[in-house]
Amino acid sequence: MNASVLPGEQPAASLSGKELAATIRAQCAADAAELSASATPPRLVVVVATDDGSSVSYVRSIAKAAEKADIRCDIVDLGADAPEQLIADTLTALSDDDTVHGIILQTPLPAGLELQRLAAAIDPAKDVDGANPASLGFLAAGQPAFAPATAEAVIALLDHHGVEVAGKHTVVVGRSTVVGIPLSHLLLARNATVTVCHSRTPVLATHTTRGDVVVVAVGRPGLVTAEDVANGAVVVDVGTNVTDSGKLVGDVDADKVALKAGALTPVPGGVGPVTTALLLRHTITAAQATRVRVAG
């Protein structure tokens, strides 16, 4: 993709996620109407145990998007000091509730609690953000499972813009179980060669400059700059950081990288909107599966 573009000759193509997100949301709305008409109104529940500002506003944006697509979305706020057992019991009760199709456990969690441990209480069939380690394992094993929406959004965005990863060297910066690890599984399943770097990689540029596609998912503004990527590389910025002045920025020094990369996802407006749309898509898929099971 644009491998022949000389640095500075023209800015990188912008891999916007807005159009794709709108398409997914529109399809979700159509599917939701159909489900509701056949007495299976899709329902998503977000369990919150934090008063972190950016987390609360993220949850509100999910609820708003769900509402627009005619998907019922309930927010269950357990408070920032919710004990582990209360959260686990809530997830178990929601897993057992036939009217609930999708369950999200929002982070951050109260101090000392681990997402992976708690998320094991989410029925994999309702685990629309792929947080249960069992979902991650099924994903890695090529079995049906919901991927974490952010990881899947990266693949969906590349697909949408016609970026082929098969046979390419893709370099993932970040080894989190919500993005880096599941993304590496999705990329391997697409026949990419995959390198995973992280905070303990001595010199990031050693690896990132070798990537045809570089995905950055760390949460540190300016982590990747022009010297860190090859001419013409495709760069996907998964970071969403709020600066002191309240501006939303990614992990990539976008102005500089845009002069060297072949293509770059914007922040905001890149991976983010696709992620939210995929949470709705997964909820619809889970609801459709319920209907099939009942009908069968």
Add this chain to the structure above:
Amino acid sequence: MNASVLPGEQPAASLSGKELAATIRAQCAADAAELSASATPPRLVVVVATDDGSSVSYVRSIAKAAEKADIRCDIVDLGADAPEQLIADTLTALSDDDTVHGIILQTPLPAGLELQRLAAAIDPAKDVDGANPASLGFLAAGQPAFAPATAEAVIALLDHHGVEVAGKHTVVVGRSTVVGIPLSHLLLARNATVTVCHSRTPVLATHTTRGDVVVVAVGRPGLVTAEDVANGAVVVDVGTNVTDSGKLVGDVDADKVALKAGALTPVPGGVGPVTTALLLRHTITAAQATRVRVAG
């Protein structure tokens, strides 16, 4: 490790697994005696649904090793044309049987059956070869779980010989869910930077020559030769292939690679014996956990 050795100057150090395997087996025997004395005799069951010769002899070698360590090992042979439901029901019954601590579902399986799908019926607490996708997910998420014995054997062997992987670039050739994928998780957990290559990687040497540590787990004799590795690299050969003349060989062209690598695992006598020993170790660990649960 031996990075200053010139090619041909001296052969690579041989990373034998025999000594480590013997140590693990001796500890297992001691632990097994203690468990039996406290009325929890450890018990491993291998479920077989194949008449493949090398598979049958591998299972026999596990049973023999278990017997020597005073671990009861039963082989449940369901026949090479066992239907899926029979295998699943057998795994479920063994999972529910309190006298059984470890369960292995041997491959190959009857045509059309998938290990990952069937292994979901193995209780993760008894999944001593880490075949249940849930075990893989817990492993990836840093939660307690049994790793596939072969993947763990690679790490144990490197540890035993003092090869540090933290901060190193490790290149894994092979993306199977029994070796390559879980090994990549274990290496990331040890703070290695990890590249996973596979059959769809256009030029393997592009990546393998960059590795401080190269692990080959494909199942093709001679896949990796001297040109594919860097001077002084540590090479781990997971392959176990039987040649037409009945000789056991790995995936690495050992004679040539030994003149360039800093260290190389032999085949046989490298990863293999450690793998078998770790299956016993996991069975003991599972039995000890049962005793703790009962006592608690």
